[in-house]
Amino acid sequence: APRKPWGGRFAEPTDAFVERFTASVGFDQRLARHDIMGSIAHARMLGRVAVLGEAEVTSIVAGLQGIGTDIQAGRFQWQVALEDVHMNIETALVERIGEVGKKLHTGRSRNDQVATDVRLWLRDELDAIDGQLHEVLTVLVDLAEREADTLMPGFTHLQTAQPITFGHHLLAWFEMLARDRERFADCRRRVNVMPLGAAALAGTSFPIDRLYTAQLLGFDRPAENSLDAVSDRDFAIEFVSAAALLMTHFSRMSEELVLWSSAQFGFISLADAWCTGSSIMPQKKNPDVPELLRGKTGRVNGHLVALLTLMKAQPLAYNKDNQEDKEPLFDTVDTVRDSLTAVAGMLPGMTVNAERMRAAARAGFATATDLADYLVRHGLPFRDAHEVVGRAVREGVVSGRDLAEFTLDELRAFSPLIEADVFAVLTLEGSVAARDHLGGTAPAQVRAAAARARARLDNF
Ligand code: ARG
Numbered sequence: 001a002p003r004k005p006w007g008g009r010f011a012e013p014t015d016a017f018v019e020r021f022t023a024s025v026g027f028d029q030r031l032a033r034h035d036i037m038g039s040i041a042h043a044r045m046l047g048r049v050a051v052l053g054e055a056e057v058t059s060i061v062a063g064l065q066g067i068g069t070d071i072q073a074g075r076f077q078w079q080v081a082l083e084d085v086h087m088n089i090e091t092a093l094v095e096r097i098g099e100v101g102k103k104l105h106t107g108r109s110r111n112d113q114v115a116t117d118v119r120l121w122l123r124d125e126l127d128a129i130d131g132q133l134h135e136v137l138t139v140l141v142d143l144a145e146r147e148a149d150t151l152m153p154g155f156t157h158l159q160t161a162q163p164i165t166f167g168h169h170l171l172a173w174f175e176m177l178a179r180d181r182e183r184f185a186d187c188r189r190r191v192n193v194m195p196l197g198a199a200a201l202a203g204t205s206f207p208i209d210r211l212y213t214a215q216l217l218g219f220d221r222p223a224e225n226s227l228d229a230v231s232d233r234d235f236a237i238e239f240v241s242a243a244a245l246l247m248t249h250f251s252r253m254s255e256e257l258v259l260w261s262s263a264q265f266g267f268i269s270l271a272d273a274w275c276t277g278s279s280i281m282p283q284k285k286n287p288d289v290p291e292l293l294r295g296k297t298g299r300v301n302g303h304l305v306a307l308l309t310l311m312k313a314q315p316l317a318y319n320k321d322n323q324e325d326k327e328p329l330f331d332t333v334d335t336v337r338d339s340l341t342a343v344a345g346m347l348p349g350m351t352v353n354a355e356r357m358r359a360a361a362r363a364g365f366a367t368a369t370d371l372a373d374y375l376v377r378h379g380l381p382f383r384d385a386h387e388v389v390g391r392a393v394r395e396g397v398v399s400g401r402d403l404a405e406f407t408l409d410e411l412r413a414f415s416p417l418i419e420a421d422v423f424a425v426l427t428l429e430g431s432v433a434a435r436d437h438l439g440g441t442a443p444a445q446v447r448a449a450a451a452r453a454r455a456r457l458d459n460f
Contacts, residue, residue, distance in 0.1 A: 001081050002091060005105075014081075024323050025078050028085040029071075030330060034120035035085050035113070036068045041216040042108055042196060049207050051107065056100050063097035064089070084323075085117075086110045107206035108199055111230040111318040115195035118329070120217065122239060125333045126188045132340035133181045134457060137174055139347050141453050144170040148446040151428045152267065152357035153366055160364025163428045166357065167446040174453050176249040181460070183242040191235045194219035198226035201317035231317040233307065236329050240304045243336045247297040250339050254290030257350075261287050266356040271349030289342050296335050303328035361428050362402060365393050370425040370434065371403055378417040388415045402426075 004014070040061050047057035067089055070076045082088045087110070094101035147166035154164035194217060197203065197210040203226045210222035223229035260267035270287055278284035306328045314321055368389050375385035389403075392414045396403055403411075404426040411418045424430045436442040439449075 002079055004082070005087050005090060019081055019083075022083060022320070023080045024084045024326065025080060025082065025088055027330065028114075028323075028326055029078055029088070030326075031085050031114075031117040031121050032071050032076075032089065033068065034117045034124075035089055036064045037120060038113060038116045038196065038217065039089070039104060040064050041213050043104055044216060045209055045213040046103075046106060046206075048212055049209050051206050051208075052103055056103060059097050059100050060093070060104050063093045063101060066096060067092050084110070084114075086113055107204035107208050108196065109201075109230070111200050112195045112198040112226075114322075115198075115230055115232070116217075118326070119191050119193070119195070119219075119235065122191050122235070122329070122333075123188065123218075125337070126184055126191065126239070129184055129333075129336060129340065130181065132337065132344065133177060133184070134460075136340055136344045136347075137177055137181070137453075137457055139344055140170050140174040140177070141450050141457070143167075143347060144174065144446060144450045144453070147352060148443045148450065150352060150354050150357060151361050151432065153361040153364060154441070160360070160366050162369055163361045163366045163431045164441040165432055165443055165446050166352065166354075167443070167450065168441040171446065171449050171453060173249070173253055176252075177246070178453070178456065180242060180246040180249060183245065184239075185460070187235065187238045187242050189220070190238065192218075192220045193235075194222045195229035195232075197222055198229035201227055201230055227317040231314065231319070231322070233311055233322060233325050236325050237304070237307045237311065240300065240307055240329065240332045243332045244297075244300045244304045246336060247293075247300045247339065250343060251294040251297040253343070254294040257290040257346075258287045258294070265360070266353055267360070268353065269351045270346060271351075274346045274349055289346050293339055293342060296339060300332050300335055303332045358428065362404075365396060365403060367403060367426045367428070367431045368393055370431045371422070373434075374422055374425045375415055375417055378419075380415065380417060 001013070004010075043052065043057050043060045043064070046052040047054060052060070067076065070092075076088075076092070078088055079091075082091050090101070090105060093104060144167040147170060150166035151163055152166050152169065153160045154162050154169070194210065194214040196213050196217075197208050214220075214222045223232070257268065257270070259265055261269055269285075270289070272285070274289050275285045276288045278286065307325060310321055310324050371392070372382065372385040372389045375388060376382050380388070392403060392406070392411065395414075396406070404423060408418070408420055408422070411422060425434065432441050432443065434442070436445060438445070
């Protein structure tokens with residue numbers, strides 16, 4: 001068995017169960033590239049302040065780079081007995097370059113090291129997530145422009161409410177996800193702060209230059225307080241919280257896609273390549289992808305609760321509890337990135353059945369509010385207009401007709417204020433076109449909103 005870097009104080013070998021129980025290398029090896037990046041910067045800084053000699057730095061940096069290559073090539077032997085990614089790499093360094101490798105950990109602790117690694121890693125993932133979100137948002141703007149005139153029923157209580165355009169609905173999704181993008185960007189500002197230099201908790205007695213290390217690693221600044229630096233996991237909680245909201249949005253979108261692709265709605269159909277079949281029912285084409293998106297939201301919500309609970313009773317500073325931050329965080333990133341891939345891939349291939357959407361908008365008296373507004377424009381107070389139209393709808397329900405199917409005389413029986421021009425407001429086109437203001441569903445407004453959305457995407 002390899003000698004533990006902390007073995008000096010111990011009179012007996014670690015219990016085999018404890019070794020397995022305390023080890024994190026099974027999952028934190030995922031941080032290897034960023035661990036090496038952090039170590040190289042730390043070594044360079046130690047060279048700059050003359051704690052290490054120039055030749056020592058050169059040798060350490062080359063050794064770490066070689067280990068990085070081995071890991072990438074799958075040639076690296078990870079050892080559970082060496083607990084975590086940090087001690088595996090440090091031990092390999094000493095094996096590779098000899099005694100000088102033992103100097104790397106000068107003025108550093110695994111406590112500031114791991115916090116640095118996770119932040120560097122998450123920063124890269126945040127940048128990738130931003131790119132993926134940009135792609136999804138672009139897909140939505142493209143679709144919204146294409147569907148700016150497509151009529152559909154808008155719902156409240158999942159009951160037909162008023163006609164809207166499909167483009168308007170797609171831009172509502174855009175707004176939800178644009179806020180998520182802002183939240184991730186805001187989270188990144190607090191991720192990009194450097195714990196290195198905090199050492200175990202109190203700082204170090206070596207003359208370190210934290211500004212230099214921060215600059216090498218692209219951090220905005222070093223953390224202000226060493227105790228906080230090693231124990232803070234707010235950034236992880238913030239990230240998972242933003243992720244939970246993003247997934248909640250995906251879940252709500254998915255719910256609509258599942259509903260809309262049912263035979264009963266028939267508003268859309270997803271591409272065959274994005275659906276799966278049934279092992280018993282030959283006719284089935286199931287929307288598994290949006291269903292899974294909806295389902296995966298649950299696990300991210302769970303990770304958020306796990307991290308909040310992990311932190312809630314921790315005294316300052318570092319506690320081993322923190323090792324438990326990684327799996328929820330990693331799984332959140334994996335889930336979010338796959339979900340973004342799914343949404344970006346699924347939406348462009350969706351077929352829109354404009355006929356079905358239009359027919360659905362005609363059912364359910366979607367233009368009743370338009371008739372009430374018409375009466376208001378002809379002088380009736382809104383509450384009275386509401387009552388008049390309500391009576392007309394009741395009659396429509398009884399006789400199985402939409403308001404537009406009544407004759408002018410029939411309508412005038414409900415109110416003499418109604419004239420022949422009423423039919424213009426009872427059509428779906430008239431209804432949506434009338435909502436012609438900033439944020440409204442009129443096709444012209446949807447096109448203008450799509451143009452603004454596109455501009456926002458790139459001036460972010
Ligand atoms: N594997 C540990 C973690 O993930 C690294 C820090 C360990 N520090 C310690 N003092 N045991 O948190």
